[in-house]
Amino acid sequence: MIKEAFNGLRTAWKGLALTLKHFGAASESKKVKGINEANYFGQQAGIATVQYPHQKLPVPEVGRYQLDVVIDDCIVCDLCAKICPVDCIDIESIKATDVIGKTSDGSVKRLYAPKFDIDMAKCMYCGLCTTVCPTECIIMTAEYDKSVTHISDLNYKFASMTDAEAAQKRLELEQQLAERQAAKAAALKKMEEDK
Amino acid sequence: MNFYLIYFLVAIAIFGFIATFSLVSVYAERKISAFIQDRLGPMEVGKYGWLQTAADILKLIQKEYIVPALADKVLFTIAPVIIFVAVYLGFVALPWAPSLVPASMNIGVFYVFAIISVEAVGILMAGWGSNNKYSLLGAVRSVAQMVSYEIPIGFVIISAVMISQSLDLQVINYNQGILATQEIKFLGFLNVNHIGGVLAWNVFKAPHLLVAYVIYFIASLAECNRAPFDLPEAESELIGGFHTEYTGLRFAFIFLAEYAMMFLVAMLGVTLFLGGWNTPLPNIGSLHLADYTTGTFWGIFWVMAKCLLVVAAQMWIRWTLPRLRVDQLMTLCWKVLTPLAFACLVVSGLWRLILLSA
Numbered sequence: 001m002i003k004e005a006f007n008g009l010r011t012a013w014k015g016l017a018l019t020l021k022h023f024g025a026a027s028e029s030k031k032v033k034g035i036n037e038a039n040y041f042g043q044q045a046g047i048a049t050v051q052y053p054h055q056k057l058p059v060p061e062v063g064r065y066q067l068d069v070v071i072d073d074c075i076v077c078d079l080c081a082k083i084c085p086v087d088c089i090d091i092e093s094i095k096a097t098d099v100i101g102k103t104s105d106g107s108v109k110r111l112y113a114p115k116f117d118i119d120m121a122k123c124m125y126c127g128l129c130t131t132v133c134p135t136e137c138i139i140m141t142a143e144y145d146k147s148v149t150h151i152s153d154l155n156y157k158f159a160s161m162t163d164a165e166a167a168q169k170r171l172e173l174e175q176q177l178a179e180r181q182a183a184k185a186a187a188l189k190k191m192e193e194d195k
Numbered sequence: 196m197n198f199y200l201i202y203f204l205v206a207i208a209i210f211g212f213i214a215t216f217s218l219v220s221v222y223a224e225r226k227i228s229a230f231i232q233d234r235l236g237p238m239e240v241g242k243y244g245w246l247q248t249a250a251d252i253l254k255l256i257q258k259e260y261i262v263p264a265l266a267d268k269v270l271f272t273i274a275p276v277i278i279f280v281a282v283y284l285g286f287v288a289l290p291w292a293p294s295l296v297p298a299s300m301n302i303g304v305f306y307v308f309a310i311i312s313v314e315a316v317g318i319l320m321a322g323w324g325s326n327n328k329y330s331l332l333g334a335v336r337s338v339a340q341m342v343s344y345e346i347p348i349g350f351v352i353i354s355a356v357m358i359s360q361s362l363d364l365q366v367i368n369y370n371q372g373i374l375a376t377q378e379i380k381f382l383g384f385l386n387v388n389h390i391g392g393v394l395a396w397n398v399f400k401a402p403h404l405l406v407a408y409v410i411y412f413i414a415s416l417a418e419c420n421r422a423p424f425d426l427p428e429a430e431s432e433l434i435g436g437f438h439t440e441y442t443g444l445r446f447a448f449i450f451l452a453e454y455a456m457m458f459l460v461a462m463l464g465v466t467l468f469l470g471g472w473n474t475p476l477p478n479i480g481s482l483h484l485a486d487y488t489t490g491t492f493w494g495i496f497w498v499m500a501k502c503l504l505v506v507a508a509q510m511w512i513r514w515t516l517p518r519l520r521v522d523q524l525m526t527l528c529w530k531v532l533t534p535l536a537f538a539c540l541v542v543s544g545l546w547r548l549i550l551l552s553a
Contacts, residue, residue: 001530001531001534004531005531005535008527008531009409012512012515012516015515015516016511016512016515016516018515019231019511019514019515020511022230022231022232022233023227023230023231023511025233026229026230026231026233029235046233047230047233047234047235048233048234049233049234049235051235051238
């Protein structure tokens with residue numbers, strides 16, 4: 001019985017010494033370090049807490065966090081919407097009457113995008129859309145701290161056109177189509193007359 | 196008339212002390228547990244979170260009282276009062292300094308020991324009154340545990356009392372320092388009446404009381420239902436045990452009683468074994484350290500310092516050792532602590548008869 005009591009005290013002391021060691025080491029905090037820094041595992045002792053809103057862990061540049069679209073560089077090719085495994089990208093396009101301009105890498109823009117929605121609530125963060133994008137206008141940003149109060153706020157809208165502008169462009173396209181149709185009909189008529 | 200005024204003032208002072216101590220020690224406990232687990236603990240409310248417990252108590256005061264529909268309303272309502280008052284009354288007999296004791300009574304040890312046993316009744320009322328299986332299980336465990344551990348605790352207290360030859364806590368205090376009225380001998384042979392300090396404490400007057408103090412400390416952890424003997428509360432298995440159904444200020448009082456109990460058992464142990472308000476510094480030659488550090492202010496200082504150290508040790512143990520199983524709890528009490536406590540009692544008797552009467 002004496003031996004048992006002594007053994008109990010000895011093992012209890014072992015545990016107590018361990019916690020005391022940690023208590024003593026608590027005067028120091030671990031430095032906030034990114035995973036790719038050298039000596040990441042160097043500091044073992046000390047407080048491990050990262051005081052989140054005040055301190056942030058550095059994130060890798062190529063991490064997959066939030067999707068972002070530079071709409072001026074978009075040629076509205078719809079490739080991202082087609083490859084998306086969960087169909088979270090919704091794009092509408094209107095053909096332009098003429099070349100609109102060029103993107104920053106020199107691709108020619110011929111389509112307007114009245115609607116370019118990405119539903120981040122559906123997104124599975126695979127990053128396929130960023131790899132297929134020919135102009136690299138759809139990218140993953142390093143911002144990971146994104147919380148919203150309503151789920152509809154997670155449906156990001158990137159299109160820069162107003163409804164009125166879109167309606168006008170549609171009208172222009174219809175007019176152009178009508179003109180072309182008329183021209184085509186006229187040409188056909190002329191051909192028949194020539195015969 | 197003034198007589199009653201002083202009574203009220205003393206009562207208010209003790210309550211104020213308990214409330215302040217609880218707030219501070221809850222904060223301390225959260226910080227200690229955090230540091231032990233490599234965390235920071237509360238950091239947001241005030242600098243380093245020092246206002247956290249004040250914010251917590253404000254929240255508790257505002258909360259609604261909820262009485263479960265099938266609860267025994269009378270038992271449920273008065274249980275927190277009984278739990279708190281039992282501990283609160285225990286403080287009455289504990290001396291703070293050479294001339295400072297709320298109520299001087301010649302059976303102080305017996306009184307404190309008896310009054311804190313009443314807490315078990317309050318806990319059983321809370322558990323039974325809640326009409327909830329978890330509460331009842333917690334209360335039954337608590338009562339079994341408290342009643343069992345009162346036996347080793349009682350025997351070690353008696354062995355300390357046999358050395359001191361008094362049940363008056365103030366007399367026990369006096370006889371562990373330079374103000375002693377009886378002859379005190381370090382380890383039973385060296386007269387240290389004029390040296391005092393740590394040499395005159397009960398644990399060094401009769402070294403077997405060191406073992407007795409360890410038994411007292413372990414059993415006192417069980418008495419205040421703290422880890423590793425926190426089966427009555429056992430968050431992971433019984434939700435909150437006997438206080439599961441309590442809300443608001445009622446819960447606050449149960450919580451207050453728990454922390455007050457920690458300090459009470461620490462103070463009783465310090466008084467009986469570790470010299471109470473006596474200074475640990477002895478007179479060395481012409482350097483009369485013990486004389487310098489004895490007095491009302493020093494008395495309060497030493498007793499607080501010793502008690503807070505013991506409370507810190509209680510917290511340290513809580514965040515280190517895992518909870519015991521029910522059968523292990525009873526094995527420890529009946530098969531280890533009780534026989535050892537008996538042995539201490541026998542040694543105390545022999546010590547008294549052979550060494551001190553010779």
